[in-house]
Amino acid sequence: MNKNDTRLADWAVKLVETEYSSDVCLLLEHNSLKLDRDMSAKTFSFYIPATNRAYGLARTFIIDGIGYDLFPRSWEQVENIADVKDYNTTCLADAEILWARSDEDRQRFISLQARLQANLQNPQYMWERAVKWFDFAKDIFAMETVFEERLYKVRENAGHICDLLSNAVAIVNLRYFKHGQTNQLQELERMEKVPAGFILLYKDIIAQPSPETQKRLCAQMIFCVKDFLDGQNKNTAPQSPPDFTELAAWYQELCYTWRRVYHWCGQNDPINAYVWCSMLQNEVDEWGAKFGITETDILSSFNVGDLTPFRKRAEEVEQNFRKAIEDSGVRIDEYKNIDDFLNANS
Secondary structure (H helix, E strand, O other): OOOOOOHHHHHHHHHHHHHOOOOEEEEEEOOOOOOHHHOOOOOOOEEEEOOHHHHHHOEEEEEOOEEEEEEEOOHHHHHHHHOOOOOOOHHHHOOEEEEEOOHHHHHHHHHHHHHHHHHOOOHHHHHHHHHHHHHHHHHHHHHHHOOOOOHHHHHHHHHHHHHHHHHHHHHHOOOOOOOOOOOHHHHHHOOOOOOOOHHHHHHHHHHOOOHHHHHHHHHHHHHHHHHHHHHHHHHHOOOOOOOHHHHHHHHHHHHHHHHHHHHHHHOOOHHHHHHHHHHHHHHHHHHHHHHOOOOOOOHHHOOOOOOHHHHHHHHHHHHHHHHHHHHOOOOOOOOOOHHHHHHHOO
16 A cells, blocks of 8 residues: 555544444554554554444454454553553554544543653653563563473563563653564663663573573563662652651561561471561561661571571561661650550550
8 A cells, every 4th residue: 555545544434433433432543563564554553432332343354464453442441551551552652543423532532642641751650660560571480481391482471571671671761662562672772771781681582592591581681670670769769758657666566576486496496487587588678678777687597407596687687677766766665564554555
């Protein structure tokens, strides 16, 4: 089809007008995911249904080797795109309205395009969305790749991981891939903030023939992006003084977990001590990061044959938290006995 050929777009508009005028809110064209060689003619992409009857408009067909897909997207799906919760950001950002049932429908879509643009200018929100895409990639690695033995599935998952992590990086740059998976590396090279070594890792993962090496490189890419996102959060998150009353309330609850660890150490029961400390370790790492407490490592001291250094280290970490709370001027709500508690709270 030549550059000015509008026959397919005209066909779709006429079909909606004559058969679905009350059932369709909008008919849209979106072509940035097409190959350059196929972008000359004006066609169609998706539509937004107003009624269930509109789903009968959906159709796929092939003309001269090119596949066409007239498909529905609900308002809810478009709203997810506006909030960067859907991969295909370009389907909203770069869409053109071919036909609208009403000005209200038209304005609703335009307002969602504006909402997307506002989100793309909000560094903190975009960082939060990037973390979600990072988590998606991490889950594919952990749940579907690590123990996968089939070569083709490892390669498939590696491709998804490269793609999703690239999307996370783009989002931090307040950008999106206008052409989807096409030429991502060229797009990344033009972005201001890209993790060190990320592009090389991307290339190496694709070129790697060994599935085990490919898994290892995917793990490296995940750690690379995690460090990158952690660093970016420090630059984008609004800085406000931490509320140590919140930390005190947390400690007053979690101190019983320390008591459990000490108890099982005293019983020389390494299994119970270890498992309870695993829970405690997760908590102290999370809350330590929130309040600037860096000395939180307990489990490195664990030795199944000698729990004494392990208990000592748990006590040191507990004191680190108590000191941070007390140095902030917040009082830990604790009493020597029940009588003291009742006297103070009656």
